[in-house]
Each structure stands twice: as structure tokens, then as C-alpha cells.
Amino acid sequence: MNLGVTEKLRPILDKVRAMVRDEIIPLEREFEEEVGKAGDRFAHTRRQLEILDGLKAKARERGLWNFWLTDSEKGYGLSTVEYAYLAEEMGKSFIGAEVFNCSAPDTGNMEVFERYGSPAQKKQWLEPLLDGKIRSAYLMTEPGVASSDATNIALEARLDGDEWVLNGEKWWASGAGDPRCKIYIVMCLTDPEADRHHRHSMILVPAGTPGVTVLRAMQVYGEDDAPHGHMHIRFENVRAPKDNLVHGRGRGFEVAQGRLGPGRIHHCMRAIGQAERALEALCRRANTRTAFGKKLVDLGANYDIIAESRMEIEMARLLCLKAAYMMDTAGTRAAAPWISQIKVVAPRIALKITDEAVQMHGAAGISQDFPLARMWTHLRTLRLADGPDAVHRRVVAKAELKRYTNAGE
């Protein structure tokens, strides 16, 4: 069970770490301050595109691109464990993953195309996505139902001749605010009479199709995350060709499950990266500010806070690596309870450490002057995205109990 940095990974990891630290993070603040200067918060300024495209070009030039293609000849052929280390580094900046064409939800969507797409679908959508030319969105969650139980999904798609006709609403369509987002993968209710896990299908709807209205940007604790955005979208008699079906009718649930495994690991690994960044910020602040005649680090329980943070990061990272290892060696189904474990643990510890870092920074910590508050709101969404904590704990408990209730016990 090798959970370490392999020889193959080492040089790549060094380059990615250096690029994030020395070239990406220094441009973060400027990128963020440009938001809204184009008039519309969901349009890029020229400078934002310069920053993004410049970094992407450099990354690609250096051969640092599409790492997420694990076990694939198209990428580096990295294992999930190897990718984990890269995701951690990329996660340290909120534009880190995109620079290397490894950002959510595109990686998950590309996996859908790669695994389940038809040749035509691959040609039309996967290729430009792999090239970083366009972006994509994944439309799952709905405002009217408890989407933690995916069988509740209700946006309707009816087959009318050669076309699907979609009616309903989706929200939290992350990345759908980005003008470069060209394609939506939409989970639809196509077969309400089928059994619970065969009622849904995945259908492709290009952005801008008539009948699609982007109603608004959902806010996360007041943050609209522009120009990425988490959009609330209405579908009114939206028509999509029959061939836009992915993988097969009634197989939406299967595609959703297949998509989620690696995506959850990526989220968790990036959360670890944010936790490391927060802890570093905490330590540096504690070492340099003074109050009551002492360095902050020497006041109160700060040594303990630092020690506990270090332990939590180490444990959470090892657990993520173990889950990745299970994915690599035992497959998605066997890895499921491991992924549920990290889905609970990684956001939790990252939130806690970020919160401690915020507190160490005083009022500056909650403000726009440091990335901590933004990191916190992003991490907070992870306790809900791809299943709330409670659902994942249930998966873990059931797997545990099954050990003692099998026949023969």
C-alpha cells in the first residue's frame, strides 16, 4: 500500500507546487479584484483572461495539463494516489486547478464523456474540454426536493419524436456563470414508473438553447463566486436531440454514481491543500503580531491549536490517500465507504483550521484582505455538495454494521 510520492510523480509535483506558490497565488488577488469591472460580474475582464490564459499557456507548455486523467494514456497515466498529491497543491489557490485544466466540475464532466459518451459526444465536447477551450456544467440539484436523495430528482424530460423536451428547474449549477461554459449535463426524470434507480437519464443541453433561462446566481454566505457562479436555471420546453442522451435511458443514476467517486476525492484533496495554506497563514500571523507584550503564538492555547491542526491535516491526508488507493486497487464500489469517510472528514478539518486561521487574523481574517473567508465559504459548500455529511456517515455506518450482520454471525 504505497501512499507516498512515487519517483514518477516527484518532478511533476515539484513543478506544480512551485508554480502554484510562485506564479499563481501572487496573481490571485488581482484576479479577484477585477470581478465586476467588466460591468457584469459574470463577464471576464480582459485582464482576467490574460491572467488565466497566460497561466494556462505556461502550464501546458511545461507539460502540466490534465493530470486528472488517471490510468489513462491521454494524460500522465497517474494513479489516483499520485493525482491526490497534485490536487492538494492545486487546491491551495482558487484558480489553481483551472490553470492545469483540472478544475471542477469540468474534470467530473470530462470523466462522464470519457466513460459514457458516444464517439460524437466525445468529439464535440470532450476534445475542447481537454484542450481547455470551453467549460461545462453539471446540473443535478433542484430547489424543490431533498436532492441528497438523488432519486427525488424531478426535472422532466419527455421524448417528443426525435427530441427530448425538458421542463423544470436546476440550481447550484457550478461554473454555469462562466461565459466560457458551453455545455450542460442535465440529470432528468425520464421514466417515473421505473424502479427507483432507473428513473433518470443524463441529457446534454448546450448553454443558450432556447427555453433555458439563467435566473440568478446562488450566493454562498453572500459570496456569488463570480465569474464562476452557481446558477439557478429554468428549463421551459427546452428541446435537445435524442442523441444527446448519455450512456442510455434510465442510466442517469449509474452515471451520477460513476462520476462522483473521483470527484469527491479531488474535492477532498483540494480541501487538504486549503487546510495547509490556512495553517501556514495562522503560524505566520501568530509569529509576527504582538499583543499584551507577547507574540500571539505565545498567548492562550495557540500552541495547542497549531498542534491539533497539524495532526488533523496529517490524518485527513492519509485517509484521502487510502481512499484513493482503494479506488485504484479495489474499484469504485469497494472504495465507496472510504470516499464517504473522507467526504465527511476533509471538509470538516479544513473548515476548522481555516476558522482558527481567521480567528488568529482578527477582523482582517473575515475580510476581503485575506483569502481565508473565501476559502471558508468554499469549504462550507463541500459539506453539502455531492451529498451532505449525514448521508455519508450513514454509508460508513452501514458498511461497518454489515460486518456483524452477515449470515453466520
Next chain:
Amino acid sequence: MNLGVTEKLRPILDKVRAMVRDEIIPLEREFEEEVGKAGDRFAHTRRQLEILDGLKAKARERGLWNFWLTDSEKGYGLSTVEYAYLAEEMGKSFIGAEVFNCSAPDTGNMEVFERYGSPAQKKQWLEPLLDGKIRSAYLMTEPGVASSDATNIALEARLDGDEWVLNGEKWWASGAGDPRCKIYIVMCLTDPEADRHHRHSMILVPAGTPGVTVLRAMQVYGEDDAPHGHMHIRFENVRAPKDNLVHGRGRGFEVAQGRLGPGRIHHCMRAIGQAERALEALCRRANTRTAFGKKLVDLGANYDIIAESRMEIEMARLLCLKAAYMMDTAGTRAAAPWISQIKVVAPRIALKITDEAVQMHGAAGISQDFPLARMWTHLRTLRLADGPDAVHRRVVAKAELKRYTNAGE
């Protein structure tokens, strides 16, 4: 030690509770959605003023006004304990306190004028504040120093003839974004050579004085809290008459201390109100949504979450009432460790319960569709405002240890 609702309080409390629930909360959302529609987020729309002024007029008409004037003939002569119950109700809506002219930072500022102001200062500023005609700001915290130790405050005021000349920066000037905010109370360093607690003075600076520049609105997890606002303000050779000194030269620390006692209790009591509102929202959601064929309340650890929340609210409220009682009967100094206790406890439990309510609402909980996320960001500032948790824990521990280190031990 009567910590209950007195006969005198009962009818007032009932009226305030009903008005918050039936008249204020129903207008909250509309008020919030108006933000920015006047072009500038820090200008009120006509509708916003209609809402606020309409509610204020009703409250005043019903004799529900200026409750915070505890032990004063100008108000109701309520005790701090009695006020506590009202503050809890008012805290349930983010515009609740203002409707009854009981909102921060005005109440604290009015207490400064009432206790320490000269007759002329009272005439000019206290009267319109008591009438709800203007609003005010309190400028303490600075970007360059650890303001948790107030002796670090560095904005300089030099006496030049009959005028103070102020240079420096303040931030987190809450309420200074509001166009109705007319006066700043500014903590200045006037006597750097004096002993630590006699270096500072409080000086009045009217909003709009030449040399005052409002640089920007500080954000709280991305939320600018417009049109109230927490402003970053620069002072460049700002001149104020010598008589704008409050209470006396070198007595700024004393004024700051005197101001904080009741204000901290008010904050905590309002936080309890928010916790109650969050718990109600949690229960109602848990009772009505279903997943996996069950009501949410019957899944996972939700019974335990509800029970723990109820216990925490009850304990925190009782502790706040006890601190208020100490303030009423033993005075500010003796009440100090009690106030430090609630300053740690009340925001903590309100944050925790609000976070649980957010989680129960799923993605809707973090969004603008429910007040929960906004409540959370507001509550989060309380762990920093008027002293971070760590400073208050230190006060509590020192008081405890003093019992065992006195002579004779």
C-alpha cells in the same frame, strides 16, 4: 436573584415579540432585496426608508422605544435583566433592533454621551440619536495593530491651538456606511508618553469633516452588510474643535471600558434570539422535508442535534441573564468576568446552532433564500468584535485563579 420576566416587563415583551414576528420579519427579505437598487449599495432606496421609518413610527407610537436606557428615567427604567429579554426578541431580525431604536453601535454610543458627554455634546448628538433621527459610528479598531489589546491603538490626535488634528486609519467602523450616520466617536492616541491606560482620548468627528475619506466597505465572508456597512476610513489632518474631547484627555480607555459592558450583553442577547430563530427553522425544515422515505427529523442524529441545541440555548440564556444581573447589582467591574463568559459562550452556541440549521436546509441554507447564512456571518463577527474569544477566556481564567492566589492561600 430574579432572572425571570417581571410583571412590568411582561406586556412590553409580548408586544415586542409580536411586532418582530408579525410585522418586522415579514419585511426583512424585501428590505434586503432592495440593497443596491439605488445604484449605490450604501444609499437607501425609497422603499427601504419607507420600511424602516414606517416600522419605527409604529414602534414609537406604541411606546416601544429606547429600551436600552436601563436604570434611566428617560426610558422605561428597565433593569439590564429585563432589557435582556427584549434584546433577544429584537435580535431575531437583522432590522429588529433599529425599529425600537436599540441598535448597535448607537446604543453604546448613546451611553457614551449619556455617561461622559458634556451638556453641549448631549444637546447636539444625544438628542437626535434618542429620537432616531441620525445614526452614529464608533471608530476603534485599526488595520495596522492587534486591536484586541486596546493600548495598541495608534491613530494620532495632536492638539494644535484650539483644535485636535487627527491622522491615521480606522476600519470596521460599523454603521458608517449608512448615509444617516452623522457622528463618529474616535479613539485617538493623544499622550503616547503616559502610562498604558492613559494614552488615549475619545474625540468626536462629524461625518464628512474634511480630511475624512471612506476608503471602502470591509466585507464579512463576502457580505458588505450594506447599507449599514463596516467602513475603512482614512484621517488626513482632520481637524476637530478642542471641545470635541469626551470625558477628558487620557480617559479614552476608561470610556471604552465603560461603553463595552452593556454593549456586549446586548450583542449576546441578540445572538440568543438568532439561535432561537435558527433552531425553529431547523425543526420546521426537519419536520417537513423527506429523504429516503422518511422525514429528515427521523434520520441520522437529528433528535440529538435538536436536543443539544435546546440545552445550549437554555444554558447560554441563563448565563447572559446572570451577567445582566451582576451588572445590575454589582456594577460593571464586578460583572466583567461574567460578561467575558457570555461573550465567549453566546456567539459560539448561536454559530453552532445556525450551522446545524444551515446543514438541515441543504444547499438552500447557505444561499440568499434563507436568512441563515447572513445570520451566521453576523454571528461570526461577534467572536472578534469587542475582544476576541481568547482575550475573554483569559479574563475568566484570571478571575478564577485569583481566588487561589490571594494572600493567605
Next chain:
Amino acid sequence: MNLGVTEKLRPILDKVRAMVRDEIIPLEREFEEEVGKAGDRFAHTRRQLEILDGLKAKARERGLWNFWLTDSEKGYGLSTVEYAYLAEEMGKSFIGAEVFNCSAPDTGNMEVFERYGSPAQKKQWLEPLLDGKIRSAYLMTEPGVASSDATNIALEARLDGDEWVLNGEKWWASGAGDPRCKIYIVMCLTDPEADRHHRHSMILVPAGTPGVTVLRAMQVYGEDDAPHGHMHIRFENVRAPKDNLVHGRGRGFEVAQGRLGPGRIHHCMRAIGQAERALEALCRRANTRTAFGKKLVDLGANYDIIAESRMEIEMARLLCLKAAYMMDTAGTRAAAPWISQIKVVAPRIALKITDEAVQMHGAAGISQDFPLARMWTHLRTLRLADGPDAVHRRVVAKAELKRYTNAGE
């Protein structure tokens, strides 16, 4: 809602506090070291009886006796709130309550006799108990069933002519190890066909009745709590006169409920006393020991540990007082969710603080040289006795949810 020390209570409280501190605690260690010196751990040595009887005589002489008789002319006519303060003081020593004839399980048993006993039962058993001449046990919990659900109780009593015939086993019969224990109150299954809450009856069985075998002393983390003891007792065809029925056939559940209310408050109040004692020990140790060139108190997170402990004690005490107030003013049924709250909270915080005190004492803390470990094991039982935490949390959650599910909602 007066939760304070009344004028009536003040002089009594002062005397009890002084006696516990100055006369009882100093003899504790000697009492404990005598255990087993009489050969049998469940026999008193002459010196143990001297200590106990001497202290009891002094207490009675000073009129400090039977305080638990709240609202009764036989005692002081104290309210439950007033008694709470006394229970806290008595709880500081493990022999404290007995000295004032206020110890469990006798107080609960005496309440059973007082409320539900026949005149003959009162004469025979209540009088010597009130005099402190004998002690008693309450036999409820059984080894074979989940006794947290009292309707599971299975020890059978059949009426055979004029006698009850008992068969079955009870365990955790606290105090039944004491040679002075003369009477058992036994919850029996008498009417298995009746509805769930009317199947059981309370029957009196004198200690030593033929067919009663004390099988062994249950241990609490290795501690047998001799000579008090928590005994495992077998009943084989044990015969008791028909009149030994308490209150009425099928009313055992009702008696059990009525008994528990005040008893749970007493337990919690004594736990608060133990928490205070532990915190004092923690502070004194932290102030006097040194390591790495500093006093322990100045190392690590000790200030925070002390501050958090103080806050927890204050909150838990106020909640206990509130529950006692509810019992006094609204009755047992209305007080039930309040009692469930404190039943969860008080042992929890007392355990936590005691554990911190243990840790501050190093290896000495877990040993017989300090009372901390013994206090911890005693407190640990309170998370199970009279209902495990989980059951009480359920009561609290149900009461909360009922507010939102009533008709009209």
C-alpha cells in the same frame, strides 16, 4: 424566577458549606482507607462508624438534617431551588450527603414512602430512615434486559394467597452492600397482560428475607464502592406479605416516575459540587507545580481549560436551578424535559472538568492519593443511572418538536 440564595437559606448554606469543608472532607481519606480492614469490605470498621455517627450527630445537633424534605413541614420547608444549593455543597464529599441524612438512594426511597406509602409502611420504614437509623435500597435495573426502557423489567411477583412470591434478578442495587441497609423497594412485573405502563408494581422486601441472595458487588471501573456497594441480588421464591405493595397494583411505573424527578435533580446538583471541587483542585495544582521552568498554569492551554470549566459550571448550575424552579412551580410533568436536560448536561461537564483535573495532577490524578479518580467513576455512573443520556436527549427533542407539530401548524 428567583434562582438565588434566599435569606432563609443563607445561614443554613453557610453552615453546611463550612461543615463539609472543615469537618467532613478532612475525614474522607481516613474513612476510605478503613475499607476492608474489618475483613469484609462490606462491613464497617469501628472507626468508620465513629466517623459517620460522629458527623451525623453533630449535623443533627446543629439542626442540619433532612433538607431534602422540600415543601414539607417535617423538614425546613425549603424549595427545590434552595435545596439545590445545599446538595451542591454536600456533593463535594462522597460522605457529605449521608452526614445530613440526604443521601441517595435513601432520599428517593423516603419520598416513595412519604408520597405513596401506607401509614403502616411509613411507621415501619420511613421513621427510622428519617432518623438515619437504617438505610434502604431501590431495586429496579436487571441484568437481562435494556432497563433504560423500564417497561422491560421482568422480575416476576405472583400473588400466592396473602403473599407475593418473587423470582428473578436485580443488579446495581446501590447501597445494598451496607450492613445498615434494611429494606428493599423492588419493582416487579405483576401484570404482564396489562398495557405497557401498568404491568409493574412496587413491593417492599426486607433485607435478609429467605430466598434473597446477594450474589456479588458490581464494580464500576474496578471500584466496588464498598461498603455502600452496588449489589447483584437473586430472588428465589422470596415471599412478602400482600400489604408490602406500595401505592397499588400496576402502579409501579407511576411510582418510579414520581420518585425520579427530585432524585435526578439531587444527583445533578451534587455533580456540580464535584465539578467545583475538581476545578479548585486543578487550579491549586496548576499554581503550585512547575515544569520546564514555569508554573503548570502558564503552560499549554491551561488558562483556556480553566476558563471553559468555569463557564460550563456556571451554565450547568443555572440550568439545574431552572429545572428545580420548574419542579417547584410547574410540577413534575412540566419539569420533565428540564430534568432531562440537566441529566445530560451536569454529569457531562462534571466528568470533563474532573478529567482535566486528573490530567493536571499527572499520574497522581488517576491514583488513590487524590479523590479525583473516584469522583470520576461515580460521575460516570450518572450517565447511565436513572436513564442513559440518549433517552434524555430524546425526551428533550420530542418536547422541542411538539412546539411545531401541534394542530394549527
Next chain:
Amino acid sequence: MNLGVTEKLRPILDKVRAMVRDEIIPLEREFEEEVGKAGDRFAHTRRQLEILDGLKAKARERGLWNFWLTDSEKGYGLSTVEYAYLAEEMGKSFIGAEVFNCSAPDTGNMEVFERYGSPAQKKQWLEPLLDGKIRSAYLMTEPGVASSDATNIALEARLDGDEWVLNGEKWWASGAGDPRCKIYIVMCLTDPEADRHHRHSMILVPAGTPGVTVLRAMQVYGEDDAPHGHMHIRFENVRAPKDNLVHGRGRGFEVAQGRLGPGRIHHCMRAIGQAERALEALCRRANTRTAFGKKLVDLGANYDIIAESRMEIEMARLLCLKAAYMMDTAGTRAAAPWISQIKVVAPRIALKITDEAVQMHGAAGISQDFPLARMWTHLRTLRLADGPDAVHRRVVAKAELKRYTNAGE
């Protein structure tokens, strides 16, 4: 970084796991019930020796012996990581480690002899220890000083001619109660004028040397851990030959440090084993007992408790394996902060899970009828033994902060 079960380890691990489960645990209870039947709690009964010697003979016969000899030709040449997996299995029973001659404090003491002993010392003491013929004790902690700072150790050894003369007291000499314990390794103050880390020396004192008095058995929450025992021992003019010095004068601190590394890992790995055993007991109980008409597992927060326990075990185990890996590859000094991490984490999670298991068992859980309470008291000592949590957190925090305070920062 291979943290998995190697091919070499697999068959050994399978055999050890089976033997613990099928042959050792079934005899545990009988072994424990024999305590005291020989009259003296610190004498073995014939049956106890039969059990122990029988199991040891079987283990040895099967070649399952002295696994702790990592990286040594005398043992299996296992790595610390490999040993970790075995220690976890052996830790599941309180007599597990001894059966395979891998129990504390003998393994640590044997490491002292192996690394620092003279040929004569090895011959006299190491050989019979490796053979399991005798046992040993390590005398470090003292009643009069804060032993968490080892430089406080005060038991004096003076050189008088060819002999050391020892005066002072030691306590918590684990295993010194066992009649088979023949040799003490004693940390003595020999050079009080030297610098802090060169004042102490390790001196060998055979059990029973004149002047040595075993004063009493220290209790752990009332548990004396007989016949192993944690003894309080007085030294009055105890004489030991000059050659009984280990490694060199003034090198006691160095020996103590060298001894601790692996020992702490072993403790932690055994704690993980206990946590696994507790979680299994919890699940089995929850699946089989019923209350309120449901299986316990379906009540309250039990799914969450089980899920959190599983996550904590997985994370703690991985962290222990990582620490073992650091010890294997980077050496004791580099592994130190890792060992401090697990020293905090492993006992903490094992205590928490054991406590949950106790609670799930109701009153039975705290009693002698299940091994849980005993496991808890044993685990509780680990938060103090070999350094209290606070000291280890300090080590971790310092290592973290050093990353940001080096030259160049």
C-alpha cells in the same frame, strides 16, 4: 511509503490474529477472576501460570515470539510498520502481548539492554528476558516532582567506592508487582551540577536488593492491575555495583529518550487494537439489544457514533503507521514529532470509542462483566505515561513553527 501488510508479514499476522481471537481472548476472563485467589493479589495462582505459560509455549512453538525486535536478526527482522500490525492484534487482549513476549515494559527494557547494555548485562538480563523467563521494570516517575519534565527526576545515586548508593522514591513502576519481575532499570540523579540533560544515569537494581521496599500498589481509578501492578517503591541506602551503570554516567536522559520512541509506537498500536475491539462490541450490542420497540442501533445517534468511530480508527491507524514508517526510514529524532502526534491521538480516540461502547452496554459496560471498563482505565493511563498530552502537543507545535522561523523567513 508502503504502509500496508507486506507479503512477509501476512502469514504471521494471520496466525497472531487467529491466536488472539481464538485462544487468548477466551481465557482472559478466567485469568482475571483468579486474581487474589492465591491470597495475595500480587501472587499468581497455579491456574494463572498454567494459562500464561501454556499460551506462551504455544506461541513459541509456532515461532510467534519477540516480534518487537525490529530490524534485528534475533527476531523476524520486521520493520516497525510491520510490527505495528502485530501490536494492534496483540493489544486486543490485556494478556495478548505477553503471550508473544512483546509486552511493556519488557520490550522497552530489552531495547535498553540491546542498545546500551554491556556484554555482561546482556548475558545476565537480556537473555532470560528474550526467553520470557523473567520480567523487568523501569523506574522513572517519582511522587515528589512533575516527572513530565524528566530533568526533575530526583532519586539520588552517589558513588561510594565501587558501589552506587541509591536513596529516594519511585512510583508507577509498572510490572513490578509481578513476582517474576527480577530486575529494575532505575533513572537516578548522579550529577546534579551537570547541565540539565547530563545529570542522570541509568542504574540496574535487582528486585529484592536490601533497602528496596515495595510500599504499595498504585491504583488506576480503583484498579490495582494485579498481578502486574504499578508499584510505589522506596530506596533506602540501596547498594548496586558500579558496573550496574547502563551506557555511561550522565547518559540517563539519552537512554530514556532512545527507549521511548518504539515504546510509544507500541502503546499506540495496541490502543488501536483496543479501539477495534470496543467498536466491535458496540456494534454487536447495538444490533442485538432492543428498547422502545427498536434495535438500539436504530435509536438516537448510533449510526453517527459508529461512523465517526470507524473514521477515527482509520485515521489514527494510518497516522501510527506513518510514524512507524518515519522511525524506520528517518530515524528516531526525525520521527519524534510524528510519535508525539500519535501519542496524543491514539489514546484519545481509543478512549472515546471505548466510552461509547461502555455507554451502549448500559450499566453492564462499566462493570466487571465486560472488558470495556478495564480497557478504558488502561487507555486512560496512556494520556499520562511517557509524557502527558500537553507535552506532546508542545513538541508538535514547535516542529510546526520551526518551519516558519528559520533563517530566510
